[in-house]
Amino acid sequence: MRVLVVEDEQTLARYLAQGLRERAMSVDVAHDGDTALDKLITDCYDVVVLDRDLPGVHGDEVCRRIIADGGRARVLMLTAMADVGDRVTGLRLGADDYLGKPFDFEELVARLEALGRRSQPARPPVLRHDDIALDPAQRQVSRAGRLVPLSNKEFGVLAALLAAGGAVVSTEELLRTVWDEHADPFTNAVRMTMHRLRAKLGEPSVIDTLPGVGYRLTAPAC
Known part of the structure; x- marks a missing residue:
C-alpha cells in the first residue's frame, strides 16, 4: 500500500513515515499543502494521511481537490482540534476517516489498513497461492505450514504478487x-529482493521472471 503523509510537524511526519515503512508500506511525505498537491499530480496513492491545519494550501482545500480529481486515494484527516463540529466539517469535505491528535499509532495503522482495503477490489483477509499463505494483519507468511520470516520489502513484494x-x-x-518516490528507477533493488524472497520461500519456486516485462506467480500445482 502506498501512503502520502501530509504533516507540517516534521518530527511527527518522520515518526509516522518510519513506523509505516516498518509495516511494509510505501510512504512519501509532504510538509505543506502545495507540495502535497504536486505529489498527488505525479504519483498515485492508496491513502493520504492529511493534517487539516497545513501551511500554504489548507488541508481542507487539499481534501477537496483529492475528491474532485476522482482518484482512488482515500483520505484520513488528522487534526489537533477535538470539537465534533470540526470532525463533521472534515467528513463533509469528503474525508473517509478522521483521527484527532494525539492518537495511538496502532489505531492509525488499523484505520489505514481498513481504508487501503476500500481503495482496492475486495480480497480475502489471508492471501493464498498453492501452499503459501500471507496474513497482512499478522504480517506473517507461511509455506506448507512453516513460518517464513521476511523483511518489509520482501513481504511487500510477495503481497503485491x-x-x-x-x-x-x-x-x-x-x-x-513497495518502495517510495526516492527509489531509483534504474536500481536492482527489486531483482535483489526477488532473489532473497525466492531463497526464503524455497523450492519449488513460485515466482516466474518475464525478462523485460516483470514477475508473476507460477501456475498452482495440480
Missing part, C-alpha cells in the same frame, strides 16, 4: 507500491 492473482507485476509497479 499475491494480490495480482497470477497477473504480471512490472518492476516499475513494484517500485511504486
Whole structure:
C-alpha cells in the first residue's frame, strides 16, 4: 500500500513515515499543502494521511481537490482540534476517516489498513497461492505450514504478487507500491529482493521472471 503523509510537524511526519515503512508500506511525505498537491499530480496513492491545519494550501482545500480529481486515494484527516463540529466539517469535505491528535499509532495503522482495503477490489483477509499463505494483519507468511520470516520489502513484494492473482507485476509497479518516490528507477533493488524472497520461500519456486516485462506467480500445482 502506498501512503502520502501530509504533516507540517516534521518530527511527527518522520515518526509516522518510519513506523509505516516498518509495516511494509510505501510512504512519501509532504510538509505543506502545495507540495502535497504536486505529489498527488505525479504519483498515485492508496491513502493520504492529511493534517487539516497545513501551511500554504489548507488541508481542507487539499481534501477537496483529492475528491474532485476522482482518484482512488482515500483520505484520513488528522487534526489537533477535538470539537465534533470540526470532525463533521472534515467528513463533509469528503474525508473517509478522521483521527484527532494525539492518537495511538496502532489505531492509525488499523484505520489505514481498513481504508487501503476500500481503495482496492475486495480480497480475502489471508492471501493464498498453492501452499503459501500471507496474513497482512499478522504480517506473517507461511509455506506448507512453516513460518517464513521476511523483511518489509520482501513481504511487500510477495503481497503485491499475491494480490495480482497470477497477473504480471512490472518492476516499475513494484517500485511504486513497495518502495517510495526516492527509489531509483534504474536500481536492482527489486531483482535483489526477488532473489532473497525466492531463497526464503524455497523450492519449488513460485515466482516466474518475464525478462523485460516483470514477475508473476507460477501456475498452482495440480
